[in-house]
Amino acid sequence: MYKFFKQILVLGVIFSLTVLAAGCGEQEKPQGEHSTETDIYTVADATGDWGYPSPYAHYSRGPGYVRMSFIFDTLVWKDDQGYVPALAESWEYLEDENAYTFKLRNDVSWHDGEKFTPQDVEFTFNYIKEHPYQWVDSGIVERVEVVDDSTVKVLLSKPYAPFMDNVACTLPVLPEHIWKDVRDPEQFQEEKAVIGTGPFKLVDYNKAQGTYLYEAYENYYLGEPKIKQLKFVKVSEEMAASALKQKQVDAASIPPELAEDIKKEGFNILESPSDWNAKLMINHQKPPFNDKRLRQALAYAIDREQIVSTCLRGYGLAGSPGFLPPDSPWYNQDIEQYRHKPAKAEELLESLGYTKKDNFYQKDGKVLEIELLFPGNSTSPGEREAEMIKQQLEAVGIKVNLRSLEAKTLDNLVNEWKFELALSGHGGIGGDPDFLSRSIIGQGFNSARYTENESLVSLLKEQQQEINEEKRKEIIAEIQKLYAEDVPALTIYYPTWYWACNDKTDLFYTRMGIAIGVPIPLNKLAFVK
Amino acid sequence: MHIDYWQEIKHDSFGRAGLVLISLIVVLAILAPLLTSYQPHEYTGSAFSPPSGQHLLGTNDVGQDIWTQLLFGARTSLIVGCGAAVLALLISVLVGCTAALFGGVYDRLIMRLVDAMIVIPPVIVVILVAAYLRPNMLLMILLLAAFLWPGGARVIRAQTLSLKERMHVSAARTFGAGWPHLLVHHIIPDLGPVLAATLIADARRAIFMEAGLSFLGISDPSVISWGKMMQHALRFSYLDVWKWWLLPPGFALSLLISTLAFLGFSLEKALNPRLRKGVGHAGH
Numbered sequence: 041m042y043k044f045f046k047q048i049l050v051l052g053v054i055f056s057l058t059v060l061a062a063g064c065g066e067q068e069k070p071q072g073e074h075s076t077e078t079d080i081y082t083v084a085d086a087t088g089d090w091g092y093p094s095p096y097a098h099y100s101r102g103p104g105y106v107r108m109s110f111i112f113d114t115l116v117w118k119d120d121q122g123y124v125p126a127l128a129e130s131w132e133y134l135e136d137e138n139a140y141t142f143k144l145r146n147d148v149s150w151h152d153g154e155k156f157t158p159q160d161v162e163f164t165f166n167y168i169k170e171h172p173y174q175w176v177d178s179g180i181v182e183r184v185e186v187v188d189d190s191t192v193k194v195l196l197s198k199p200y201a202p203f204m205d206n207v208a209c210t211l212p213v214l215p216e217h218i219w220k221d222v223r224d225p226e227q228f229q230e231e232k233a234v235i236g237t238g239p240f241k242l243v244d245y246n247k248a249q250g251t252y253l254y255e256a257y258e259n260y261y262l263g264e265p266k267i268k269q270l271k272f273v274k275v276s277e278e279m280a281a282s283a284l285k286q287k288q289v290d291a292a293s294i295p296p297e298l299a300e301d302i303k304k305e306g307f308n309i310l311e312s313p314s315d316w317n318a319k320l321m322i323n324h325q326k327p328p329f330n331d332k333r334l335r336q337a338l339a340y341a342i343d344r345e346q347i348v349s350t351c352l353r354g355y356g357l358a359g360s361p362g363f364l365p366p367d368s369p370w371y372n373q374d375i376e377q378y379r380h381k382p383a384k385a386e387e388l389l390e391s392l393g394y395t396k397k398d399n400f401y402q403k404d405g406k407v408l409e410i411e412l413l414f415p416g417n418s419t420s421p422g423e424r425e426a427e428m429i430k431q432q433l434e435a436v437g438i439k440v441n442l443r444s445l446e447a448k449t450l451d452n453l454v455n456e457w458k459f460e461l462a463l464s465g466h467g468g469i470g471g472d473p474d475f476l477s478r479s480i481i482g483q484g485f486n487s488a489r490y491t492e493n494e495s496l497v498s499l500l501k502e503q504q505q506e507i508n509e510e511k512r513k514e515i516i517a518e519i520q521k522l523y524a525e526d527v528p529a530l531t532i533y534y535p536t537w538y539w540a541c542n543d544k545t546d547l548f549y550t551r552m553g554i555a556i557g558v559p560i561p562l563n564k565l566a567f568v569k
Numbered sequence: 570m571h572i573d574y575w576q577e578i579k580h581d582s583f584g585r586a587g588l589v590l591i592s593l594i595v596v597l598a599i600l601a602p603l604l605t606s607y608q609p610h611e612y613t614g615s616a617f618s619p620p621s622g623q624h625l626l627g628t629n630d631v632g633q634d635i636w637t638q639l640l641f642g643a644r645t646s647l648i649v650g651c652g653a654a655v656l657a658l659l660i661s662v663l664v665g666c667t668a669a670l671f672g673g674v675y676d677r678l679i680m681r682l683v684d685a686m687i688v689i690p691p692v693i694v695v696i697l698v699a700a701y702l703r704p705n706m707l708l709m710i711l712l713l714a715a716f717l718w719p720g721g722a723r724v725i726r727a728q729t730l731s732l733k734e735r736m737h738v739s740a741a742r743t744f745g746a747g748w749p750h751l752l753v754h755h756i757i758p759d760l761g762p763v764l765a766a767t768l769i770a771d772a773r774r775a776i777f778m779e780a781g782l783s784f785l786g787i788s789d790p791s792v793i794s795w796g797k798m799m800q801h802a803l804r805f806s807y808l809d810v811w812k813w814w815l816l817p818p819g820f821a822l823s824l825l826i827s828t829l830a831f832l833g834f835s836l837e838k839a840l841n842p843r844l845r846k847g848v849g850h851a852g853h
Contacts, residue, residue: 277804278803278804278805278806278807279807281807282807295805297807297808298807346612350612350616350631350632351631353616353630414790416786417786419804423790423801424630424631426790427610427790427791428612428631430791431610431612441703442789442790442791443703443790444786444790449700
C-alpha cells in the first residue's frame, strides 16, 4: 500500500514538472519571435512621460505632440524641404472666398479598419470649436463644407496667413465614429482614444516608467513603415551617449561636449537650429513689474552673453529682446538690444523712486526683493542660469531669492500668475512667425499674455491677416521693436542641441519645425520611407 | 560611575582618530576663506579645468573652484549637523526625562507618540514640506530635528528610569525637590555621557540626511552643500570631471560621518563596561 502511494506521488511530481516545463516552453516561444531586433527603433528621452498620446491628453509641449503625431495625421505635413501631402493630396487657396480646398486621399483607413471620410475632417473642425484644442485657434475657421466624397472646403472667418503651418499641418484629424460621443476629451484615455490614421499604433504607454511602444500600421497610406516597432525609453542625457554606443538606443539627444566623440563612433550628429528659447517670464501684472521701466532695468542688468558663455559653455546664442533669433528670416536687428549696462539699470531704478542702501535698492523702507522660480530637474535653463541671474541682479542692487520647483509645477504657477520671475522656455520660434501672437497675447504658460500695449496687440492680429509676405515682414519687424521696448518677457538664449542617431534611418529637422514649430528631429516620415 | 570619559576617549585609538579628524574638519571649515583665493559662487572663467596649482581640485561646469566649494560645503554640513543635533537633543531630554519622571498615562502617551514618529520616513515628509515652503537652512535644521528627537528620547527615558531609583535622587525627592530641580541637579549631570552619545549619533544622521536631501535637490539653492555638489557632478558623469568633482565631496562626507562614528564608538566603549578592555581606568 505504501509503495503504491509512493508511485502515485512520483508520477504526480513528474506530471506536474512536465506541465510546468511545457508552460515555460510556451512562454518562451513568442519572446523568440520578438527578438528580431533589427526592426525595433528605440529613442531615448530624458524626461520620459509626456502624457497619454491622444490629441487632448498629451502634455502640451513639443515632445508630447510628437508622440501623438505618430498616431494621428494632419491634412498636410512637413519634411525637411517644406509641405508634403498627408491626408490631403493637394490643396488650394481661394482668395475671393478666403477658403482652402483640400483634395483628400481615398485610400486612407483608420487603425480600426473604418474608412477615412471627408466627414471626419468636418467633424474635427466642429469638435475643436466645442472642445478647444490648445495648439490650434479654432476661431479662425468659420465652417467646413464637404464638397464631394473626396473634397472639403475650409472657410475662414478672416484672412489668416499662418493657416498652412498652424492649422493644416498641426490639427490632428479625429475619427468621427469614435469621438462624436466623447464629452470630456482630456479624460478620454482608453484604447479607442488612440485610433488614428498615422503610421504607428500605440501598443503600450507606461506613465510611471515614461515609456511608449508603437507598432507599425501596415495599411498606412504612404506604405508600410520601414520601422516595425518604435519605442521611447527614459534615459538621462548623461547616459544617452553610452546607451547609443552599447546599441541600447538608436537615437538620443546628447550633451554638446560629446558630439565630436560620438561622431567618431560613426553616428550621425544633427545640430539644432535656434528654434527653442530659454525665457525669463515676468509677472507684468503684479507691481512693481507692471512698470515697463523696471522690466527694462532687468533686461539691462542681465548679461545674456555671459550666461551663454558660462552656463551653456558657448553652445547657444544670446537671446534677442525682440524674441526672434538672429538666424530667422524674420529677424529685425533695429531694436533695443539691451546690451549689458548695469549703470543704465540703476538709472532706471532710480527714476522709479528706488534708493540704494546697504547694496540693495529700497522704496518706502522696503527692499526690492524678487523671487525667481526655476525648474530644479532641468539642466537648461535650470539652477545654473538661476544662480547667475541672481548674481547679476544682486550686483545691480536687486535682491533675488531662488526657488527650485518641478517643471510642471512651475508651468502651473506661471499659468495662474502666482510668480514674480520664472525661468522657462519653449520651442516653436522657428515655425511660422505667428508664434509671436501665440507667445505674447495667447493663453497658456508659455505665453507672456501681455495685452497692455494696444498697438502691439493690433499688429499681432494684423500680421495674421496679411497674406503679402513683404508687408507681413514689415509688421513682424515692428512687433519685435515694440516687444523689445516693453519687455513682457525676456529671451535669455537659444541653445544649440545635438541629436545623434545611427544609420537605421536618417532623422532630420523639419523645415520650420514639426506642426507649429517643434524643434525635434523625430518627424514620423523618417520612420516610414 | 567614576569614569573619566575624557581619558577613556583619549586612550582609545578610535577616539583619538575621531578627535583629530573632527578638529581638522572644523578648523578647515572655519578658516575656509583663508585657504582659498576664490569666492564659492565666483565664476572664474574656465569650465571643467583639471586640478592645477591655480585650482587645487579644478573647476566645475560653470567655472567655480571646486576646492573652495568643498571648504564652504563643510560649513553647511557642520552647521546643519550641530544645529539639528542640539535641537533634537533638547527635545529628547525634555520629553524623555519628563516621561520617566512623571510616568503613568503621560509616559504611555508620549512613548506611543515616539513610536509613531519613528515609523515615519523622514525624507518623504521633508520632500513634501519643501514643496510647500521654501527650503532654507533654518527650516532644514528644524525639520531634521523634528525627526531626530524620538530615538534619543527613548534612550534618555530608559536611562532616567534607572537613575531616578538611585539613592541620592530618592533622597532629594524625600526632601521635597520638584521635578525641575531633580532634572537639572541630579538627572542631567548623570546623563552626561548618554547625552554626548545621542548628540553625536544625531549629528551623524542629520549630516547624512542633509547631504541626501540636497542631493535630491531639496535645499536652499544659494547654499553650497556637498550633496548638491555631487548632484551637479553626476550630470557630467560622461566627462572625466567626476574624478575631481564627484569624488572629493563624497570622500569628505564619508570622512565626516565616519569621524563621528569613531567618536560614538569610543564613547560607547567608555560607557559600557563590558566593551572595555580590562578595568584599568576604573579606579581613577
